[in-house]
Amino acid sequence: MDEKEIIKIHNVTKRFGGLVALDKVTFNIYKGEILGIIGPNGAGKTTLFNCITGVYRPDDGKIFFNGLDITGKPPHRITQLGIVKTHQIVKPFNEFTVLENAMIGALFGRRAGKISKDEAREIALKNLELVGLIEKKDELASGLTLHEKKFLELARALSAEPEVILLDEALAGLNPKEVEESLDIVRMINKELGKTIVMVEHVMHAVMNVANRIVVLHFGKLLAEGSPKEVAEMPEVITAYLGDKDLALKFVKR
């Protein structure tokens, strides 16, 4: 992991009516890392993702990607620049086949407009292979299980050939075995494909295990930042979120 920041989040504030969802949040995301974002419900994790991907426009502050100001750009532009998000609630194109789903990612991703349909198919197939959906490529996406749909989301995102992948609770609703499988794939995408990964996660032990670094949000504010071990030992994090120090350390060990 080189210490070069790929995304800079500077002073980002987002309000919904009277509610401050994000309050002057500032931190960097470094190239090649796996960053975990944790925090209790309503801490502003999903709002932060939506600000980065352009779904929301921050009320204040700036977001830079590779030095380029991307604040307020429309979502499809940000995807084409190289940041892709998978959805917390999976959104496959149900009437498309699995392959077509992934092809959409390739056709409209980083190389949008500069890629032929055949190339897009190649990329899509490669990524379906990677997530283990290759046998189902000709089935309709509506027929997949939740677990498979989550993998399809990932394959679709990968096909856009991003530099950064944002995973929004990709593990929620999966059983322990499926969580392990998913984590292996996340590690592989990070190590072998060199993608920077940012994950918002509720499955604590998973994120503590896989992430190089953790950012803790609490009521829209940045509470802590550091390695999983450091974060788990910070008293303010323990009181705010983990509750119990022993429990926290146990998560790290597992």
Next chain:
Amino acid sequence: MDIDEFFKRPTPLFILILLIVILIAKLLRLETTDYLITIMFFIGIAMALNIIMGFAGYVSFGHTVFLGISGYVFALLVYYNRDFANLMNMYSGIPIFFIALLAGGVSALVAFLVGIPVLKLKGAFFAIATIGLDFAALYIIKAFIPILNPEFFGAQIILPAYALAYKDNVFVAMYITFALIIIANYLIRRSRFGMGLLAISEDEDAAEALGVPTTKYKLISFALSAFFTGMLGAVFGLNSGGVDENLFNLAHTIDMIVMIVIGGIGTVMGPLVGSIIYFILYDTLLVTYPEFNLVILGFIVAVIVLFAPRGVVGILRGKQFMGKKLRDIIE
């Protein structure tokens, strides 16, 4: 695309056969020219609406507004401009096609401008807004056409004899327009643009998140759809010898939507097959039960929406044919 693949896929083959059949029917005088023009008009409006309703999933109930706008633009152009009127019977009707392009362009422009705000609406709200636009345009035409020229009877413009075209010339213009529309449908369906539109119809937010420029795509498809609808309105108006407010009639909307629903949303084959079925049904029912043909058609649509939401072609899509999924063949 190489020739082999061309014949493996039935959609282009079907389009080609359809175009040839119409041409043969015309040359051998199997049907009257009027009948053929009407068939092409019917199939054409379904295919034109298909670009926004079938591909992007935006059900427009006010599409007749574009039949009306371009119909009136065309009629006014040839009514007031002797040069245009003289072209009606020159070069076997090809100039008619070009003036229709112009009239369609006006509809496309209107659709583009109106689309910027209106396409922000989703689902039923979009449908309702388009109904509103249709009525707004209708009432505006009703108000201003009589002021324009007291010779017009109400909002009706009857083309003077010098501005009328021979049926054969209208046929040529309609034929080119018709071919243009179905080929455009096919090309869109096969293109990256078409995949983007279908993604929008499945889940607009997910499509945007994956890099599909949804706003731009919706606008382009709405304008294209309006453009083709407008061209048909223009040529059809000429064929009828004039235009009146009936061009705005919601009955045409019924025709368009029913044809797409019968055939199936999301494909090229769907509305193509649907409009042919509709036309045959309409024709036979009209002869057998002139009073009830629309009632029966209404029942058919009601049943299809309930039991085959993806239409006739949708039923076939799930079936296997000679070891191959029909879905792959149809598209």
Next chain:
Amino acid sequence: MTILTDLLINLTSGFLWGTVLGAVSVGLTLIWGVMKVVNLAHGESILLGAYVVSALYLFLNVDPLLAMFVALVSGLLLGFAIYWLGLHKIIGHVDVVTLRIEMSTLLEMFAISIILYNIYSFLTRSEPFGIGIWHLTPISYINLGYMSIQVNHLTAAALSLVATFIIYQFISKTPTGKAIRAVMQDSQAAALVGINPVRIKMLTTVISIGFTAFSGFLVVLYESAVVPSISYKYAPLAFTIVVLGGLGSIIGSYIAGIIIGVTYGVSKVIFSVLVSKNASDPLALTMAFIILVLTLLLKPEGLFGVKR
């Protein structure tokens, strides 16, 4: 006659027509607001009531004031049939109405509208059909200086107010009404507290179509005769009014109806001065649709709706 008296006359008639429009829209706001069903057969539901009253009056000499209850019942029955034959299969057992389901119900109602419309056209041969010169009081006009007002218009306005008040009380006070409102706000939560969603959806359809058919009586009272194509005038206006008033809001619909009626009346005077007498009517109707599009864009939740 000065412009001022002209304005006053049109303001009054616009207001009276607006109350009828308001009542006509109440049924639509219920079915659309509660069930997300875009009732494209709304115009045909109005016509049912208008035709029932007119037929009873013309053929059996039944007093329209009595026949209006038959219109109501005929609408309840139509609603029952529409729910079980057309809607139940699509929305009976779904909690969250997706865009696709919304489009299905919209197309289903569209098909029903085609069926009804053409049955009416066949039965009436598209000739005007109505209660003719029937009116409540011995005199048919009330003269007020420059202005004369039709008694039937006043009757329609008064009845629209009473009927809207009754249905508002029903929805806000009775247990059934409360259950309907609960489903409107959150159908999943409503199911959790033991409300049977299928029953509520069926009842909402029945009540909505029933009330709409009743409002058809007000339309025929106002217009004195109807033709099938009058649904092309009233249904789009009702959609405009429902959007303006806010989905699901009964009071909102009634007030929005009056707003649209008054706007029509006033802009008619303005356009007849600015453009011409003949052009004033269509242009005044155009105003309604300009209001529709503006509402959708600027305040999509409407005047009295809940922001979602």
